[in-house]
Amino acid sequence: MEQINLENAIEILLENVKPLKEIEEKYILDSLGFVLAEDIISPLNNPPFNRSPLDGFTFNNLDTLGATKENPITFKVISEVFAGDFSKETLNPKEAFRIMTGAPIPNGCNCVIKQEEVSFDENTKVLEIYRELKPFENFCFLGEDLKVGEIVVKKGEVITYNHIGVFASLGINLVKVFKKPKVGILSLGSELTMPGEPLKEGKIFNSNLFTLISKLKYLGVEGIMYPPMSDDPLTVTNFISKELKNLDILITTGGVSVGKKDIMHDVIRELEAKRLFWKINIQPGTPVLASVKDEKLILSLSGNPFASLVNFELLGRPVLSKMSLNSIKETSTIDGIVRGEFSKSSSKRRFIRGYFKNGEIFLNNNKHSSGTISSLIGKNAIVEIAPGTPQLKDGDKVKVILID
Numbered sequence: 001m002e003q004i005n006l007e008n009a010i011e012i013l014l015e016n017v018k019p020l021k022e023i024e025e026k027y028i029l030d031s032l033g034f035v036l037a038e039d040i041i042s043p044l045n046n047p048p049f050n051r052s053p054l055d056g057f058t059f060n061n062l063d064t065l066g067a068t069k070e071n072p073i074t075f076k077v078i079s080e081v082f083a084g085d086f087s088k089e090t091l092n093p094k095e096a097f098r099i100m101t102g103a104p105i106p107n108g109c110n111c112v113i114k115q116e117e118v119s120f121d122e123n124t125k126v127l128e129i130y131r132e133l134k135p136f137e138n139f140c141f142l143g144e145d146l147k148v149g150e151i152v153v154k155k156g157e158v159i160t161y162n163h164i165g166v167f168a169s170l171g172i173n174l175v176k177v178f179k180k181p182k183v184g185i186l187s188l189g190s191e192l193t194m195p196g197e198p199l200k201e202g203k204i205f206n207s208n209l210f211t212l213i214s215k216l217k218y219l220g221v222e223g224i225m226y227p228p229m230s231d232d233p234l235t236v237t238n239f240i241s242k243e244l245k246n247l248d249i250l251i252t253t254g255g256v257s258v259g260k261k262d263i264m265h266d267v268i269r270e271l272e273a274k275r276l277f278w279k280i281n282i283q284p285g286t287p288v289l290a291s292v293k294d295e296k297l298i299l300s301l302s303g304n305p306f307a308s309l310v311n312f313e314l315l316g317r318p319v320l321s322k323m324s325l326n327s328i329k330e331t332s333t334i335d336g337i338v339r340g341e342f343s344k345s346s347s348k349r350r351f352i353r354g355y356f357k358n359g360e361i362f363l364n365n366n367k368h369s370s371g372t373i374s375s376l377i378g379k380n381a382i383v384e385i386a387p388g389t390p391q392l393k394d395g396d397k398v399k400v401i402l403i404d
């Protein structure tokens with residue numbers, strides 16, 4: 001099968017997945033990062049009453065007409081209103097309430113003065129005002145934040161922590177959201193050992209599973225983590241045909257190249273899945289394989305740790321983004337100036353790891369092989385090197401894919 005280019009591969013994958021429209025109800029704190037499946041309409045005026053923005057005194061501003069430093073106007077303070085109280089007392093001329101920040105402004109009052117601007121005698125309850133106040137000075141109106149019936153957030157928005165605070169401010173504790181895709185991660189290879197288990201001769205620890213599960217978590221999806229499976233096509237076929245029903249997409253790693261134990265080709269045949277493509281014109285991650293079984297995508301990434309990450313970022317993310325109505329964010333591409341160098345020539349379109357900051361992309365000068373993982377620490381980007389580039393030099397301009 002001929003190697004196809006990356007853009008073609010993405011197009012084919014996107015043609016084979018649909019945005020997921022299943023809805024569930026979530027407690028607001030669990031809704032972070034989900035797509036809202038309903039318009040949120042304000043059930044109340046917020047704030048629900050006129051309220052004071054200051055600790056001070058409230059009265060009718062007409063009673064302050066003519067007040068100056070030299071000729072203060074005197075009020076009698078008849079009561080105190082605290083946040084959480086609600087005063088029904090009526091106010092006579094030249095009477096005032098003491099009021100605290102957030103407390104409802106009683107009927108008959110239309111302004112608030114802060115306590116630092118007045119003189120007040122606690123014993124006699126006499127208040128002196130030294131200036132005129134305007135109507136509704138220091139006055140927060142009922143509904144000034146939101147009016148009852150107003151659309152607050154539209155269906156289709158991705159819920160952020162700001163939305164969640166607004167929901168809470170309206171007394172809304174449950175919201176309808178679109179379900180996120182159920183993504184299974186299966187790593188293949190008889191050499192794979194789970195961290196925590198003893199490492200036998202010839203074996204290695206399974207890192208792909210952990211990279212991908214934690215990357216999904218970072219992107220807001222709880223991936224389904226399967227124990228690694230050895231290179232036995234029948235066992236893997238049976239497992240996938242049983243598990244695929246519970247998933248929206250299966251991502252596998254390893255077993256896609258041309259070796260005798262690269263079993264995914266047999267598995268796909270046994271499953272009677274439709275092969276969409278095998279091998280794309282990039283490095284690393286060339287032998288990636290994509291197939292569909294019962295309308296579920298099986299995306300089989302290269303086993304090498306960096307190759308599987310490149311495959312995931314370039315192919316997996318657009319797919320998951322479409323399935324999740326864009327709640328799983330795509331990577332973004334930006335220009336960067338190379339700091340450091342990459343001395344290998346690239347006949348194919350190549351992707352290497354780097355750290356991007358303020359327009360510069362810092363390359364580590366060793367450990368670029370697709371089997372090395374430690375040099376991924378501290379990296380937030382993949383650098384694209386065009387085919388036919390002899391080497392990358394300090395100061396070169398490159399395309400940078402931000403993978404955070």
Ligand SMILES: Nc1nc2c(c(=O)[nH]1)N[C@H]1C(S)=C(S)[C@@H](COP(=O)(O)OP(=O)(O)OC[C@H]3O[C@@H](n4cnc5c(N)ncnc54)[C@H](O)[C@@H]3O)O[C@H]1N2
Pocket residue numbers: 187188189191192204205206207208209253254255256257258259262284285286287301302303304305307370371
């Ligand atoms: N004769 C050829 N050999 C290879 C070719 C080729 O074109 N002709 N392509 C090479 C390229 S490029 C890659 S990439 C690898 C891809 O191989 P697979 O995707 O089939 O992956 P595996 O063979 O299963 O593993 C490759 C490598 O990665 C290690 N690995 C696998 N899974 C994990 C894991 N979960 N955690 C950590 N490390 C993992 C595995 O032990 C191997 O070392 O094929 C080349 N060969």
Ligand code: MOO
Pocket residue numbers: 282283284285286287302304307370371
């Ligand atoms: O292309 Mo492999 O995908 O070199 O790691």
